[in-house]
Amino acid sequence: MSLTFTSMEGKSRGFYILVAILAGLTVLGFIGFMISYIEGHQTLGTSNIIPWGMTIIIAIYLIGLSAGLHILAFLIHILGRKEWKPVIRMAVFLAIVLIFGAMLSIALDIGRPEKAWRLFMFFYLNNMTSMFAMNAIFYSCYFVAASIYLMTLFADREKLSKIMGMVAFCWAMLTHGGTGLIFGLIVAREPWFSSLRPFEFIMAALTSSLALLVVVIVVTFKFTQRQARNELVVSLGKLVAGFLCGLLLLIWVGELIHGYIPHNAGSAFMLAGPFSGLFWIFQVILGEVIPLFILFHPRFGKKVKGVVTASILIVVGVFFERFYLVIAGLAYPLSYFPGKIEGIYGAVGFFPMTPVESVISVGLFAFMGFLFIMGLKNLQLLPAEEGPEGTPDQKAI
Amino acid sequence: MVIDLDKCVGCQACTVACKVENDVPHGSPEEQKWRREIYWNKVIAVTNGKYPRVNTELIPMPCLHCDRAPCVPVCPAKATYRREDGIIMQDYRRCIGCKYCIVACPYGARSFNYKEQEEKPYHRQDLPPDRSVWGPWPFPSRTHGVVEKCTFCFHRIDQGIKEGKKIGKEVVPACVEECPANARFFGDLDDTHSEVSRLLSSRGWLRLREELGTQSKVYYLLK
Numbered sequence: 341m342s343l344t345f346t347s348m349e350g351k352s353r354g355f356y357i358l359v360a361i362l363a364g365l366t367v368l369g370f371i372g373f374m375i376s377y378i379e380g381h382q383t384l385g386t387s388n389i390i391p392w393g394m395t396i397i398i399a400i401y402l403i404g405l406s407a408g409l410h411i412l413a414f415l416i417h418i419l420g421r422k423e424w425k426p427v428i429r430m431a432v433f434l435a436i437v438l439i440f441g442a443m444l445s446i447a448l449d450i451g452r453p454e455k456a457w458r459l460f461m462f463f464y465l466n467n468m469t470s471m472f473a474m475n476a477i478f479y480s481c482y483f484v485a486a487s488i489y490l491m492t493l494f495a496d497r498e499k500l501s502k503i504m505g506m507v508a509f510c511w512a513m514l515t516h517g518g519t520g521l522i523f524g525l526i527v528a529r530e531p532w533f534s535s536l537r538p539f540e541f542i543m544a545a546l547t548s549s550l551a552l553l554v555v556v557i558v559v560t561f562k563f564t565q566r567q568a569r570n571e572l573v574v575s576l577g578k579l580v581a582g583f584l585c586g587l588l589l590l591i592w593v594g595e596l597i598h599g600y601i602p603h604n605a606g607s608a609f610m611l612a613g614p615f616s617g618l619f620w621i622f623q624v625i626l627g628e629v630i631p632l633f634i635l636f637h638p639r640f641g642k643k644v645k646g647v648v649t650a651s652i653l654i655v656v657g658v659f660f661e662r663f664y665l666v667i668a669g670l671a672y673p674l675s676y677f678p679g680k681i682e683g684i685y686g687a688v689g690f691f692p693m694t695p696v697e698s699v700i701s702v703g704l705f706a707f708m709g710f711l712f713i714m715g716l717k718n719l720q721l722l723p724a725e726e727g728p729e730g731t732p733d734q735k736a737i
Numbered sequence: 738m739v740i741d742l743d744k745c746v747g748c749q750a751c752t753v754a755c756k757v758e759n760d761v762p763h764g765s766p767e768e769q770k771w772r773r774e775i776y777w778n779k780v781i782a783v784t785n786g787k788y789p790r791v792n793t794e795l796i797p798m799p800c801l802h803c804d805r806a807p808c809v810p811v812c813p814a815k816a817t818y819r820r821e822d823g824i825i826m827q828d829y830r831r832c833i834g835c836k837y838c839i840v841a842c843p844y845g846a847r848s849f850n851y852k853e854q855e856e857k858p859y860h861r862q863d864l865p866p867d868r869s870v871w872g873p874w875p876f877p878s879r880t881h882g883v884v885e886k887c888t889f890c891f892h893r894i895d896q897g898i899k900e901g902k903k904i905g906k907e908v909v910p911a912c913v914e915e916c917p918a919n920a921r922f923f924g925d926l927d928d929t930h931s932e933v934s935r936l937l938s939s940r941g942w943l944r945l946r947e948e949l950g951t952q953s954k955v956y957y958l959l960k
Contacts, residue, residue, distance in 0.1 A: 450834045
């Protein structure tokens with residue numbers, strides 16, 4: 341069975357309009373970044389209480405989306421599930437674009453981006469006990485490993501791509517576990533401090549990235565007039581459902597452990613605090629319960645539309661999970677001294693979305709979209725028209 | 738450092754003295770509202786009980802210079818480090834502004850420069866930096882995008898040691914010197930004859946958030 345890949349034609353009017361829009365938004369985002377760089381972070385919504393804002397949220401979200409995509413490599417090369425081979429190139433390229441976007445996002449977040457090179461002075465100028473310094477190794481090596489893996493896929497080197505696929509998969513898990521540890525190791529922030537954090541991040545990564553892949557497959561196939569096979573999408577949906585159950589379990593186990601008396605103030609804040617509406621409505625109901633219902637539903641779960649709807653909800657829900665973890669976790673007031681701390685030092689933090697921060701966030705996503713469709717146009721990422729077995733496609737999307 | 742809560746009247750003289758000594762930006766009500774004002778030393782008020790049985794404690798909080806400081810291991814750029822004498826320092830030249838230390842500090846002792854400040858030098862003009870030492874000084878000026886915090890007025894201590902003065906008696910940080918109630922004491926905790934050691938052995942004391950195991954070096958004498 342040989343698979344052929346091709347690139348997107350990209351000559352239609354719609355394509356050029358899309359490219360122009362994405363490029364325009366990217367430029368706007370860059371202008372936003374320049375404003376924040378020149379004027380300082382006062383243009384963003386961050387403060388001394390909530391020092392991390394949208395760029396960090398987007399960074400950890402993107403790392404998750406990227407890392408989880410390598411589960412496909414594991415499934416194809418180790419478990420021998422060849423039916424997902426047609427989308428592997430696209431998935432790996434998407435992963436590379438996303439990790440690049442994540443690294444860019446971190447660079448935009450730091451106060452003095454011109455000193456970002458210090459993060460890469462391993463063992464010499466940087467402090468290797470810091471999760472940021474370790475993650476600099478994780479992210480950059482992951483980027484390299486994923487790139488080599490994609491090259492082996494392009495070269496059709498079966499054995500080599502098996503090895504590199506495994507390297508990239510393991511490194512992806514390490515990468516996202518390390519990202520979780522950024523939060524899990526902070527003893528000062530009760531809502532964050534947890535040994536489950538890395539595993540929760542990995543599970544969220546697997547769930548959200550496969551959901552994103554479903555959406556990307558369906559959208560790109562539709563726009564390139566390809567026919568996606570129904571069972572490919574539905575089987576991905578089943579996988580997503582499984583991971584989503586795992587994610588729910590980890591989140592609840594984490595909250596329950598920390599919700600037990602007496603050290604439960606942080607957990608109580610996350611579950612019933614002033615921001616908990618975000619958690620219950622966007623993360624739990626929209627991002628987890630409804631998608632699970634759809635995916636396990638005997639009828640909706642077998643339809644592409646159902647799987648895609650659930651996937652979109654999951655992709656958005658996991659974003660809110662990250663948002664909630666960072667913003668609400670930081671807004672939780674530190675108790676310096678027993679009693680009610682008066683004034684601003686005891687108040688719950690707040691996070692306003694400023695125009696500059698919104699523009700930077702949108703620009704980041706637009707830039708990745710731009711890179712992705714440029715990749716589709718210039719690299720042979722998409723499967724050629726026919727299904728892998730040459731069978732007639734069952735259902736056009 | 739030892740702070741006597743029985744003597745503290747909450748006059749904020751320490752906050753003002755610190756701002757003057759270290760040229761910490763004055764800030765504005767707007768910045769205060771957005772919680773972007775820079776404080777190296779702050780005084781918090783903690784209320785317990787209900788009217789008419791209310792008790793308000795005033796807790797002055799500089800950086801607590803923890804022995805096991807959570808901000809030091811998280812800094813990726815070696816910008817935050819512990820000096821041999823126990824002072825936790827911030828090297829502004831190395832700081833990349835990732836704000837991880839603000840996140841990790843359990844006491845909110847750190848502030849970020851959210852804008853280009855008018856107060857450029859990091860210390861008083863009449864205390865010229867020693868350019869022969871490759872340390873955190875000399876700093877040309879304050880820029881936005883880096884984190885800063887209390888240094889226990891290390892420039893005074895270093896100068897005092899060089900001049901052979903007695904640290905804790907002749908040379909103390911600005912907040913200790915300016916306290917009108919003499920509520921603050923500074924000295925060597927390892928020296929059993931120092932004033933701070935004597936106070937700690939004679940009175941009941943506590944350290945903030947002791948349960949985290951930070952072993953902070955600011956002790957509060959109880960009422």
